[in-house]
Amino acid sequence: MPLRDMKAVVTGGPTREWLDPVRFISNPSTGKMGLELAAACEGRVRETVFIHGPVEAGLVAGRSFRCISVDTTSEMLEAVLTELEENMVLIMAAAPADYSPVKKSETKIKKGSNNLTIELEKTPDILKEVAAKKTRSRMAKVITVGFAAETNNIEEYALGKLREKSLDMICLNDVSRLGAGFASDTNIVTIFARNGEKIELPVMPKREVAARILDEIESRLPGYLT
Ligand code: CTP
Numbered sequence: 609m610p611l612r613d614m615k616a617v618v619t620g621g622p623t624r625e626w627l628d629p630v631r632f633i634s635n636p637s638t639g640k641m642g643l644e645l646a647a648a649c650e651g652r653v654r655e656t657v658f659i660h661g662p663v664e665a666g667l668v669a670g671r672s673f674r675c676i677s678v679d680t681t682s683e684m685l686e687a688v689l690t691e692l693e694e695n696m697v698l699i700m701a702a703a704p705a706d707y708s709p710v711k712k713s714e715t716k717i718k719k720g721s722n723n724l725t726i727e728l729e730k731t732p733d734i735l736k737e738v739a740a741k742k743t744r745s746r747m748a749k750v751i752t753v754g755f756a757a758e759t760n761n762i763e764e765y766a767l768g769k770l771r772e773k774s775l776d777m778i779c780l781n782d783v784s785r786l787g788a789g790f791a792s793d794t795n796i797v798t799i800f801a802r803n804g805e806k807i808e809l810p811v812m813p814k815r816e817v818a819a820r821i822l823d824e825i826e827s828r829l830p831g832y833l834t
Pocket residue numbers: 681700701702703704705706731732733734735736753754755756757758769
């Protein structure tokens with residue numbers, strides 16, 4: 609099936625895990641990379657859905673594709689699983705929070721002793737849950753693309769994620785380099801396909817990175833869908 613007949617679900621931005629009504633754990637992801645990917649999908653796929661965590665309202669306002677706003681990692685998981693269907697591409701550019709406080713206080717935690725210990729528990733790994741659902745529901749035609757934001761041992765970690773999350777492709781992002789990563793308008797991405805192929809992109813505006821990622825997905829579709 610050609611890309612133009614497929615649905616694309618793109619995630620972007622951070623998620624938040626609340627400690628109390630006024631405090632949360634999160635990260636500096638802005639959602640720009642995800643948004644550019646969703647925008648790049650428009651016109652190239654049948655339908656685009658952008659699932660995003662808390663991002664600037666202006667980023668999603670007036671977009672022609674469907675945008676679903678979520679807050680926590682569990683909410684993002686639920687939204688992604690709801691949108692999952694055969695013949696689609698899922699691009700997980702979001703940076704979901706990996707840990708959540710075990711206890712969420714219903715009232716503001718008051719300042720007390722000098723030290724405060726907060727117990728955290730893992731949030732669900734969305735891509736791993738998607739891989740499990742694909743197996744359970746025999747969904748062979750869901751192409752999954754992940755991102756790996758790394759600061760050290762970058763290739764080793766990215767290839768580990770490609771394998772452990774059963775991905776078709778992973779986009780490695782060395783966030784320690786100038787011009788790459790979170791709040792930047794540019795990115796430096798190396799793509800690894802599941803057959804071990806490596807495509808190194810130079811520093812580029814996120815819009816161009818998004819178009820290149822889609823080109824790489826599209827050119828591999830015949831192999832991925834068999
Ligand atoms: N991801 C996910 N569910 C999570 C965390 C991350 O699906 N709970 C996805 C991200 O959207 C990304 C990929 O997994 O596509 C890798 O995310 P990253 O934050 O780099 O890695 P983690 O799996 O969280 O591992 P670590 O934080 O140890 O590097």
